[in-house]
Amino acid sequence: MSIETRKFFCAIEKEFGVVGFGKTNITASNDLNEETIDALNKQGHEVDSFGIGTYLVTCYAQAALGCVFKLVEINKQPRIKLSEDVTKVGERILCRHPFIESKRAHVVPQHVEELLKCYWPGNSSYILKG
Structure with a gap:
C-alpha cells in the first residue's frame, strides 16, 4: 500500500x-x-x-x-492527530467508572458537547478543536 x-x-x-x-x-x-x-x-x-x-x-x-x-508539541509547535473516529450522537459507547472496573454501562448519547478547550500557553486566542 x-x-x-x-x-x-x-x-x-x-x-x-x-x-x-x-x-x-x-x-x-x-x-x-x-x-x-x-x-x-x-x-x-x-x-x-x-x-x-x-x-x-x-x-x-x-x-x-x-x-x-499522544504527541502534543514538536519544537514548541503544537501538533494534533487527526482522527476519523469521532463520537457521534446516537452511537452506542461504553462508559467505565475511573476507579471501579466492574462499574460500566453502554450508553447512547443524545447530545455530544465538547467540554475541554485547550489553550496554548501565551496565546489565549488559539483554541484547539478536536
Whole structure:
C-alpha cells in the first residue's frame, strides 16, 4: 500500500506542480511488531517511519503495554492527530467508572458537547478543536 501511496503522491506533485509532495513522509502504525516490520522490509515498501506503541515496552509474546502516547508539541509547535473516529450522537459507547472496573454501562448519547478547550500557553486566542 505504501508503494501505491508514494506513486500517488508523485503523480500529484507532477500534475499540480506541488514541489516536494512526492517526498511526503509515509508512516505505518497499528499494532506493529518486529515480525511485521521485517516482512515489510523483505517485500519492499515506501514507509519512512513506523509508529510502534502496543509492543514498545513488551515483545509480541508478552502481554501488550496497553497505553497510548499522544504527541502534543514538536519544537514548541503544537501538533494534533487527526482522527476519523469521532463520537457521534446516537452511537452506542461504553462508559467505565475511573476507579471501579466492574462499574460500566453502554450508553447512547443524545447530545455530544465538547467540554475541554485547550489553550496554548501565551496565546489565549488559539483554541484547539478536536
